[in-house]
Amino acid sequence: MKRAGYIVVEGPIGVGKTSLVRILADEFQARAVLERVEDNPFLARFYDDPDKYAFQAQLFFLLTRFRQQQELAQQDLFRQNLISDYLFAKDHLFAQVNLDADEFGLYRQLYQLLGARLPKPDLVVYLQARVDVLLARLRKRSRDYERRITPEYVQRVAEAYQDYFFHYEDTPLLVVNCSEIDFVEHADHTADLIREIREMGQGVQHYIPLGSR
Numbered sequence: 001m002k003r004a005g006y007i008v009v010e011g012p013i014g015v016g017k018t019s020l021v022r023i024l025a026d027e028f029q030a031r032a033v034l035e036r037v038e039d040n041p042f043l044a045r046f047y048d049d050p051d052k053y054a055f056q057a058q059l060f061f062l063l064t065r066f067r068q069q070q071e072l073a074q075q076d077l078f079r080q081n082l083i084s085d086y087l088f089a090k091d092h093l094f095a096q097v098n099l100d101a102d103e104f105g106l107y108r109q110l111y112q113l114l115g116a117r118l119p120k121p122d123l124v125v126y127l128q129a130r131v132d133v134l135l136a137r138l139r140k141r142s143r144d145y146e147r148r149i150t151p152e153y154v155q156r157v158a159e160a161y162q163d164y165f166f167h168y169e170d171t172p173l174l175v176v177n178c179s180e181i182d183f184v185e186h187a188d189h190t191a192d193l194i195r196e197i198r199e200m201g202q203g204v205q206h207y208i209p210l211g212s213r
Contacts, residue, residue: 005028005030005080005081005082005122006081006082006084006119006121006122006123007024007028007030007081007082007083007084007121007122007123007124007125007197008083008084008085008086008087008121008123008124008125009021009024009083009084009085009124009125009127010085010086010087010090010124010125010126010127010161010165011126011127011128011129011161012128012129012134012154012157012158012161013134013138013146013149013154013157014129014133014134014135014137014138014141014146014154015127015128015129015134015137015178016127016129016137016178016183016184017085017086017127018034018035018085019183019184020085020125020127020183020190021033021034021083021084021085023183023184023190024083024194024197025083027190027194028081028083029081030080030081030082030083031080031081031082031083032083032084032085033068033072033082033083033084033085034084034085035065035068035084035085035086036064036068039064040057040060040061040064041060042056042057042060043057043145044144044145045057046098047145047146047148047149048148050098054098054099054103055099055103055107057098058091058094058095058098058099058103058107059107059110061091061094062091062095062107062110062111062114065086065088065091066088066114066115066118069088069118069119070117070118073118073119084121087121087124088115088118089115089164089170091111092108092111092115093160093161093164094157094160095107095108095111096160097156097157097160120170120171121171122171122172123171123172123173123174123197123200124168124170124171124172124173124174125174125176125197126161126165126168126173126174126175126176127176127178128158128161128162128175128176128177128178128179129158129177129178129179130179131151131154131155131158133179134154134158135151135154138154168204172200172201172202172203172204172205173203173204173205174196174197174200174204174205174206174207175204175205175206175207176193176206176207177206177207181193193207
């Protein structure tokens with residue numbers, strides 16, 4: 001691997017982060033660090049009643065993500081190649097979408113205390129896709145609690161990601177529109193993206209899918 005070895009794959013719900021992480025981990029002989037989404041006991045209740053359970057669900061995610069990232073740092077595992085399917089900052093992004101003003105004010109104080117103590121990745125790969133594609137991929141996953149996710153919510157999350165990464169400057173950023181890309185079914189798509197990752201420099205770059213150049 002040409003570059004430093006902590007890569008994060010990010011993007012909205014259903015975009016294909018975890019699938020790509022597993023592929024990249026195999027390619028780069030890296031450890032896959034996967035978010036523990038289904039461990040959150042408030043998540044299904046949040047999709048049933050967002051106003052009632054958003055704060056509980058968000059705090060659980062914040063603390064779980066922090067503990068997972070802290071464990072990696074304490075064990076000095078950042079010396080090996082790591083590929084993760086989430087950026088710690090995504091927690092703040094979802095909090096902005098899901099919490100009311102008072103809840104967000106309290107949440108933000110805790111987030112700022114925790115986030116300052118975690119290392120940053122060497123590269124973020126931001127996957128984006130049209131909302132209709134995200135919804136189709138969510139339906140294909142057939143997770144019970146995800147069946148209650150509305151198109152409006154997916155739209156809000158996708159827009160929050162677009163806004164966040166439009167202003168993102170913390171690390172090198174590779175933006176990938178994968179509306180027409182299937183990394184699981186088409187090895188040529190994956191091989192082309194891996195070349196882009198290996199050659200990635202500083203700043204922001206946009207990946208142009210194979211066949212559209």
